[in-house]
Amino acid sequence: MESKKPGRRGFLKDAALAGLAVGAAKSASGEPILAEYSKKDLIAYGERSRFVTSARAPVPGRMSPDAFGLVFHVSTPLQDSVGIITPSSLHYVATHRGSFVPDIDPKQHRFMIHGMVDRPLVFTMDELKRLPYVTRVHFLECLGNRSGAKGKTVQDTHGLTSCSEWTGVLLSVLLKECGVQKGASWMVAEGAEEVKGASSIPLAKGQDDCLVAYAQNGEALRPQQGFPLRLIVPGFEGIYQTKYLRRIKIVDRFYMTYNDYGHINPDPKVTALTVQWGPKSVITFPSGGQQLSGPGFYDISGLAWSGGGAVKRVEVSTDGGKKWQDAELRTPAYRMAHTRFGLNWRWDGKECTLLSRCTDELGQVQPTVAEAGKFFGDPPEKARVRGTDNSIQPWIVAADGSVRNGHA
């Protein structure tokens, strides 16, 4: 009998030696058996375990696929997140008008910088990859990432933010190659997809830390994330993170593109709050829809980030904001990046409200909805958050251990 099985045994041994992750389980007789993985999974490009089911979901309130058969915004399952890097497959997706994902051959793709420059230049992907690159961790977040009474889980209330390690050429390097002319103050970044989405971005931001990125989490960008090239505008609202980047035009005024006009507001204070994200944080465990098994020890875990720089401090309250404790930062606090925080907690089994509050390196402090509204003179019961919503998220832990949205 044994002589009929050497193939499998031999394979298991070889796989273990080669350091491959083999999906081994125990059969009824206690003998390890191989899970049903294809050669593609085992050799070419690995898949996660069939027991892991964490998945993106369409945002509440907008069906996907929609009336055109298109996928609109889909959100990251933050309730399952650990550390700070969002797996590329789980990165949130937001699109201009339904998800037309272009199928771009990187050999044919070109990126042009022109306008108020001494030397307009067109780059191939190969040329861009010959230039010195940087690798940076940055969050992205959609303006539509707003918490309210309707969201049940942290995926519903906060899932339109994700964080990746991005690799590419600093835009400042390319702008120096082109020689930006005096008087230039804005740039228009444009994608190659069907609608050629374009946004006006302050030139000072472009010369500071914007990234012309071709890689995400150690591999090429995913098509839904702008393959083969996208602009990363660290800390700015999602629409500026131009996917399928084909052109940057240097100009001397705000250009009022279609993307821009969707964001306009007559109040300059609201406009100021719409462009760049403020300090923000959310507890991902325990969060809405999760269940505590009973009183005792839990490690409260969450994410904090800011469009203004690095996270300086995260505080957690377990009593609805009467007392605050400093949480531990469990990862490096990169600038404009998700930062993981944690706090050891012993739950006494009584109903309580969990909150987290982020302070960034500029001293900006994450507000409650009431505090955000107070700045604009809202009475507490009618308070709302203008611009990007970075307000404090309450989670209520009920006596039975169930967790629900405190805004509901």
Next chain:
Amino acid sequence: MDTLRLPLLALALGACTGWAQSPTYGLGKAPSADEIRAWDISIGPEGKELPPGRGTAAEGAKLFLTKGCGGCHGPTGIGARAPALIKGGPERGQPIPPGMEGMHMAPDTGIMALRSPFAVTIWDYINRGMPLFKEGTLKPDEVYALTAFLLAKNEVIKEGDVMDQQSLPKVKMPNVNGFSDAPPWKHGQRRLAGYP
């Protein structure tokens, strides 16, 4: 010795002739003027980049149906799957059809020809993004005509007004004062003074 001196000499010479503005890597290719023109579809608020051409609302009304615009936006420009383009129709206030939640039935403030502070933004968007699946195929005259059609139907211009390179940027939009500039962006600057 020479290997050490040469870069220093180059550095010194470079400093005299605007070193900071010289290309460092020499990668990338200079596009021709024609290549730039073909790629540059950004039309700023003053309309400097608008191409020659002309069109009227009457011509635009025909194109709206023959180019397939009505297929998604509805023959009357409202009440269909795609965003409403014309204000005040009988469909206003009706329930939103399944699958269109969230954006397609816009109030007047969401209609492009009323919300956009500049008329050229409408031209730019039709030119770059319409019609669906045939983006970028409209000729300048057709884009002028469709822009005129939307502006006239929303009573921003008169039915007979001709839209062209000169007249389009001069159209006074109802929402011209409906936006504000963000403060100049600076590294390390708070979003809004006094805000938490």
